[in-house]
Structures are given as C-alpha cells and as structure tokens.
Amino acid sequence: MLAHNYFTSSIGKKQILALTGLGLLGFTVTHLAGNFFLFVGADAFNKYAYTLTSNPLIYVAEAGLIGMFLLHVVLALVLKTENHSARPVKYYNKTRTGRGETIASATMPITGVIILVFIILHLLNFKFGAHYTTNVAGTEMRDLYRVVIEYFANPLYVAWYCFAVCALGLHTSHGVQSVFQTWGFNHKSYTPHIKTAGVLYGLFVAIGFSSLAIFCHFQN
Amino acid sequence: MSQQEQLLNLNLKVWRQKNRKDSGHFEDYRLEGVSTDSSFLEMIDQLNEQLVAENKDPITFDHDCREGICGSCSMMINGQAHGPEKQTTTCQLHMRSFKNEDTVVIEPWRARAFPVMKDLMVDRSSFDKIIQSGGFISVNTGNAQDANAIPVSKENADLAMDAATCIGCGACVASCPNASAMLFTSAKISQLALLPQGRVEAEERVSSMVKTMDEEGFGNCTNHAECEASCPKGINLSNIARMNKEYIFSKIKGK
Structure with a gap:
C-alpha cells in the first residue's frame, strides 16, 4: 500500500505531476491525430467528431481528462509556490x-499559463461554440467543421492559435524528458535520445496544430 | 605554466551582512595588484588585509582545505556557484580566469534552508540533518572484513564512488532555480543504495532523508540540471532519477 x-x-x-503530464501528452497527440481529418474534408471531420462524442464512454474519458488536467495545474501551482519561497532573497x-x-x-x-488560458478559450470557441447542424449520409450531426473554418477566418485568431501551440510544443518538449527522469529512468545512452524525442514531440505538436490553423484559414 | 603571471586591478562588489537578522547590502571595493596566480580565496585574503589595514571589518567566508576536497568554500561569483570554471571549487578557481578591470560580484549561497550567518558564510547544517536522518549504514564494529568478502560489480562500484565524490558544498542548491537539494540528497542516497552494505536499509533511508530534505525547506527539482552543471565534482543527474525510483518503491512498500 x-x-x-x-x-x-x-x-x-x-x-x-509527471504522470498527469504523461496522460496529457497522450491526449494531445491523439487530439492532433483526430484533427487531421480537417485536411480530408468537412464530412470526414464531422463524422469523426460525431463518432467520438456520440459514444457514451466519452463522458468517462472527459472526466478523466479534466481530473488529470486540474491535478496537473494544482500540483504545478503548489510546487511553484514552494520553489518560490525556497529562495526568499534573490540573487543580484x-x-x-x-x-x-x-x-x-x-x-x-x-x-x-499560456496553455491554461488557451485551453479555456479553446473550449469556449469550439466545444461550447456555435452549434450548426449538417447531414452526413443520412445522419443529423453537429457541423463542427464550419465552426472551425469560421473561427480561423480571422488571421488574428490564427496567430494566437499558432503562438499558443508553440508554447505547448515548448512545454511538452521539456515534459517528455522530465517524465522519464522523475519516474527514475536516466540512462547514459538512452537519455540523450529521450531528450531528442521530446524535442521532436514538441515540434510535431507545434507544427501539426499550426498547420491545421493555417490550412483552415485558407479554406475561407 | 606557459601563462605569465600578471597583476590585475579589480572592482569587487561584495555582499556584507552583519548577522542573521541584518538585511545586508552590497559594498564596492577596489583591489589593485592581484596576481593571476593567486586563487580566488587568496584574492579575498588580500582584500581582507587591505580592509584590516583600513581598520574595517574583514569579509567573513567559509574555507578550510583550500585544495578542492572539503566543500567549505561557497560563494556565487558573478552569478555562478564557485565561479565561471567547470567542475572547480572557489578555492581552486584562479584569478587568471578574470581580466584586468573586471567587476566581480560576490554573493553568498541563497536559499531559505541556508540562512546567511555573516557576509558570505551560510549555515549549511540542514545538510547535516539530512545525513543524520539516514546517510549511514548500521553495522557492528569489529575487525575490518576481507576486501572481497562481499562481491560488488565494477559498474556499481564506479557509480557509488562517483556519487561519493560529493563534498556537500551546496553549489547544487545555490545554482538550482528552485533551491532544491535533490542532487546532494540523491548522491548521498546513491552511494549507499548501490552497494550491498547500504542496500539493507535503502528503503527506510530514502524515505527518511527525503522527509528531512522537505522539512528543511528546500525547493522541488524541476529537471533543469543547473545543479549538475555547477557541481564542482560533476555529480550526475542520474542520481536524482535513482532517488526518485528508490522513493516510489519504498513508498509502495509503505516505508
């Protein structure tokens, strides 16, 4: 026990903190993979979103995700506060x-903090954003594709989105290697590769999401 | 030495603090004719002689062996623990690392767990408390055992010896953005956990030493590796990973 x-x-x-971070790393890459349906087209993306949200297990997954996220944020704040007070007088x-x-x-x-603000706005803009409906192969479903395309019509939103996902990429690039170190895995020959993998993961996330935003902007 | 001795004129900015309660301040000093062959501590000795001659209070700083093995000397030199040279204690840092007319800022280690006692001297007894809470093995004394009575793999022997080179100077805490003592604590845990003699109490040890470390008010490691970079003995970050692993296993077993 x-x-x-x-x-x-x-x-x-x-x-x-590392474990919840690992869960969020997994979510991020799955979310990105799913969003690549935007490249395929409106019907494919809407069908994907519909399949995902119409499964009752989605509530379990969402609860788990929110739990992990909140725990990650709260622990980060606690640790940051402790670290701040561990050095009351700063260096010159x-x-x-x-x-x-x-x-x-x-x-x-x-x-x-950038990611936290981004995620709140992101949920308000998309998940809780405008509710259009469409009909794909006889099934009535939410036209999430239209919400996304309309959002990214504004170049300022595209810029903010790209900035935020770059912050996410930077954050996760340190996160990947930290998970291993914090859970006790540090190896003379593997650790440098893990660090590289972390940087590649961060780049993939930043470039992947940014490319979606830019692609959607030019769909208008 | 191929490098010719030169004399430097320096502008020093040194932290002066009367006692624990004093809030402290920086004071500027001009020191002329410092040999590039002198060590950093000898340079402060020279400054102190000048201060004494002027009937001023000399600067208090910790020092003992002056050959890089005791871990007493401890100061932030231009924002770096033990100064700019890699794997070098302050006493082994030589003035040839500085240029004529340089401004050198000298500060004590700064951490809540290392309160300043006077000027550059800090109280590092929190490290002693960490050691007292488990940094030892319990054995019955008696005749020394035969050298190879307990087999130890070459790899573990090397890793344990690497960890054991920690001199407990506190540069890891001083340079850590979070004032964390995890490199020190993990080195002390590793040097024993890697050997069969230390394995026996390994679970209780890691639990107890981490508890004391937390209680002493050190920060939490966020894997920056500034400690490893400024450690005069080159203690590796893999020790912290080992401590993390030892810790979770000890907690799973309810220690």
Missing part, C-alpha cells in the same frame, strides 16, 4: 551556466 505521506512529499508531488545577477537550464525548462510556468 502506498504510504500516505507520498502525496505530500516533494518527490510524490513531482511524480504525480544569477547567470545560467549554459550547460543546464534550457529555454523550455526555464519557461515551464509561463508556457503553462
């Missing part, structure tokens, strides 16, 4: 060694 003080310990909190001129901290690792809290 897991000792109860695990969850209040520094390592326990880190590991749960702290310089990076250049051999440790990366842009991705140093900006985790900032990119995290």
Whole structure:
C-alpha cells in the first residue's frame, strides 16, 4: 500500500505531476491525430467528431481528462509556490551556466499559463461554440467543421492559435524528458535520445496544430 | 605554466551582512595588484588585509582545505556557484580566469534552508540533518572484513564512488532555480543504495532523508540540471532519477 505521506512529499508531488503530464501528452497527440481529418474534408471531420462524442464512454474519458488536467495545474501551482519561497532573497545577477537550464525548462510556468488560458478559450470557441447542424449520409450531426473554418477566418485568431501551440510544443518538449527522469529512468545512452524525442514531440505538436490553423484559414 | 603571471586591478562588489537578522547590502571595493596566480580565496585574503589595514571589518567566508576536497568554500561569483570554471571549487578557481578591470560580484549561497550567518558564510547544517536522518549504514564494529568478502560489480562500484565524490558544498542548491537539494540528497542516497552494505536499509533511508530534505525547506527539482552543471565534482543527474525510483518503491512498500 502506498504510504500516505507520498502525496505530500516533494518527490510524490513531482511524480504525480509527471504522470498527469504523461496522460496529457497522450491526449494531445491523439487530439492532433483526430484533427487531421480537417485536411480530408468537412464530412470526414464531422463524422469523426460525431463518432467520438456520440459514444457514451466519452463522458468517462472527459472526466478523466479534466481530473488529470486540474491535478496537473494544482500540483504545478503548489510546487511553484514552494520553489518560490525556497529562495526568499534573490540573487543580484544569477547567470545560467549554459550547460543546464534550457529555454523550455526555464519557461515551464509561463508556457503553462499560456496553455491554461488557451485551453479555456479553446473550449469556449469550439466545444461550447456555435452549434450548426449538417447531414452526413443520412445522419443529423453537429457541423463542427464550419465552426472551425469560421473561427480561423480571422488571421488574428490564427496567430494566437499558432503562438499558443508553440508554447505547448515548448512545454511538452521539456515534459517528455522530465517524465522519464522523475519516474527514475536516466540512462547514459538512452537519455540523450529521450531528450531528442521530446524535442521532436514538441515540434510535431507545434507544427501539426499550426498547420491545421493555417490550412483552415485558407479554406475561407 | 606557459601563462605569465600578471597583476590585475579589480572592482569587487561584495555582499556584507552583519548577522542573521541584518538585511545586508552590497559594498564596492577596489583591489589593485592581484596576481593571476593567486586563487580566488587568496584574492579575498588580500582584500581582507587591505580592509584590516583600513581598520574595517574583514569579509567573513567559509574555507578550510583550500585544495578542492572539503566543500567549505561557497560563494556565487558573478552569478555562478564557485565561479565561471567547470567542475572547480572557489578555492581552486584562479584569478587568471578574470581580466584586468573586471567587476566581480560576490554573493553568498541563497536559499531559505541556508540562512546567511555573516557576509558570505551560510549555515549549511540542514545538510547535516539530512545525513543524520539516514546517510549511514548500521553495522557492528569489529575487525575490518576481507576486501572481497562481499562481491560488488565494477559498474556499481564506479557509480557509488562517483556519487561519493560529493563534498556537500551546496553549489547544487545555490545554482538550482528552485533551491532544491535533490542532487546532494540523491548522491548521498546513491552511494549507499548501490552497494550491498547500504542496500539493507535503502528503503527506510530514502524515505527518511527525503522527509528531512522537505522539512528543511528546500525547493522541488524541476529537471533543469543547473545543479549538475555547477557541481564542482560533476555529480550526475542520474542520481536524482535513482532517488526518485528508490522513493516510489519504498513508498509502495509503505516505508
């Protein structure tokens, strides 16, 4: 049985943060894969969205996702607060060694906040956005494709979306390697490859989502 | 040495703090004729002689062996723990790493768990408390065992020795953006967990040492690796991963 003080310990909190992060990494890439139906066309995308949302298991998945997300945010805030108070007097001129901290690792809290704001707006714009209906092969379903295309008609929204998914890419590039390190896997020859995989994952997410936004903009 | 000795004139900006309660401030000093062959601590000695001659309070700083093995010297030099050179303690840092007319900013380690006692000297007894809570093995004393009575793989012996080179200076905490002590604690856990003699109490040890580390008010590791980069002994981040793994297993077993 897991000792109860695990969850209040520094390592326990880190590991749960990493685990929820891993779940969110999985969601992000699945979400991106699904959204690639936008490239196929309106019917394909709407049918995909309909199949996904009409399955009753979606509520279980959504509850799990919200739980993971909230836990990730709350733990990040707790850890950040603790870390902030661990150094009450700041340095006069702290310089990076250049051999440790990366842009991705140093900006985790900032990119995290950008992603949080982005996700709230994202849900309001799409999931809880305009409700059009369409008919695909005799089935009445939500025309989510139209909502997406109309949203990305505005170039400012495209720019904000690309900016936010780049923040997501940066955040996840540090996240991938952190999951392994925090869960105790650090290997002389594998760890450099894991770091590369993290960067590739981040690039895939940033480029993948951005390409969708730009593609949709030019569908107008 | 191919490099010729030169004399440097330096502008120093040093943290001065009377005691724990004092809020402290920076003071500027001009020091002339510093040999490039002198160590950083010898440079401060020279400054202190100048201060004493001027009837001023000399700068307090920790130092002991001055050969890079005791872990006493501890200062942030131009924003880097132990200064700009890789894997070098302050006492082994030489003034040839600086240029004439450089401005050098010297600060104490800054962390809630390392309160400043005076000037550049901080109280690092929180490290001692971490060690006291488990950084040892319990054995009955007696005659020394035969050298190879307990087999240890070459790989583990090397890893344990690497971890054991930690001199407990606190540069990891000082350079960590979160003032986390995980590199120190994990090195002390690793050096014992990797060997059969230390394995016996490994689960209780990791649980207890992490608990003390948390209680002392250190921050949490966020995998930046600034600690590894500024460690004068090159202690590796893989020790933290080992501690994380040891910790979850010890907690699963309810320790």
